[in-house]
Amino acid sequence: MDNFFHDWPFYGQVALVIFLLALSGFFSMAETSMISANRHRLRAMAKAGNTGAALAEKLLKRIDSLLSVLLISNNLINTVLSILVTGIALHFFGDTGYVLSIATLVAAFLIIVFSEITPKVIGAAFPERISSSVGWLILPLIFILKPLLWFINYFVSSLMSLFRLEASTEHKALSKEELRSLVLESSRFSSNHHRNILLNLFNLENILVDDVMTPRAKIEMLDISKPIRDVIEDLETCYHNKLPVCDGDSEKIIGILSVKKALSLLGHQELEHEDFRALLNEPYFIPSGTPVLQQMQFFQDNQQRLSLVVNEYGDVLGLVTFEDIVEELIGEFTTSFSNLSNEARWLEDGTYIASGSASLRDLNRLLNLELPLDGPRTLNGLILEKLEAIPDHDVSIRIAGIVMEIVQFDDQGIKTVKLHQPHSFIGGA
Structure with missing residues (x-):
């Protein structure tokens, strides 16, 4: 091989070195981009009609064959590069140990900078974009080198079996903490509001109804034992769609009243207390310490939107609604922070x-x-x-x-x- 290259003109040998450096860099870049590519993102690109991403996803399912092709090609080219650069140096500067050492260092420098580090940095910076493009060049090599790949993979599998190691090509499912990290790092692809919703969804597992309920002292309640005129006035001036109802004893809730249905009775007849009692729905009581996710499932299964939180003695501690849970995900529905401040942020004076x-x-x-x-x-x-x-x-x-x-x-x-x-x-x- 050395004598064959000696017959080439100097510029031809230099051009061949540059070509091999670029080809080696291509395989290094392809290897890094394939390994670094986010498979979920590739799958999304494939579903959107990107055939290159679909091919990359298919190649990654046989990671052993993919890596074998890339590493074999890269190492063969790097070997030829070292021989060629050394041969050029010895031909033009003499066959001495000093020239051989310098040529070896130059070859190593060229390979490390132009065929390894730089291409791999580029591959890691744009993994999905590159991996969805290089697959078309790698696929033919897999078919061409299939016999060699079979031999090498068989040898590797035997070696791993000898050391009782098991290789798995399946992509492991992400854990909750890994998903949380992905969300935190997704600032380029999603707004802060959307990212906060996803993070709040993870936090729901650790939240109890006690954390989101309206405390007992702040519950707006209707006392149906009042004179009928006062009951109607309370209904007309209330701020909620549903009201817990008591009968003289505020510690004992006898039902939940739909304000909309109650107001629809006004003006039709002379109302009495029994007219409102007939509209009462049975109250739902849940124990203190109930997880929010469990309560959300209860609301969905029973088509309810309101429950009363009680302690072990049956005393009402507060009220939780479906909206309270949703607000934990997406934030307040209103800009009124009556229990906080007029502005939901630090003032200029800190x-x-x-x-x-x-x-x-x-x-x-x-x-x-x-x-x-x-x-x-x-x-x-x-x-x-x-x-x-x-x-x-x-x-x-x-x-x-x-x-x-x-x-x-x-x-x-x-x-x-x-x-x-x-x-x-x-x-x-």
């Missing part, structure tokens, strides 16, 4: 005014905080747990790196708190 009844989960989500969620669920409860008493004067406390300045309080608890963004508060307790 502060935020929140009600003591503000949900810690809401504060974490809206202000990007990391307030603890394994104890109290409201800001008032969290501060009282740390202070171990209701304050009798204005105080400040630091929790999870956030300075909280108590602005208003009474005998029952903390009403208003000023939160200070990290590094925006000087002094304090």
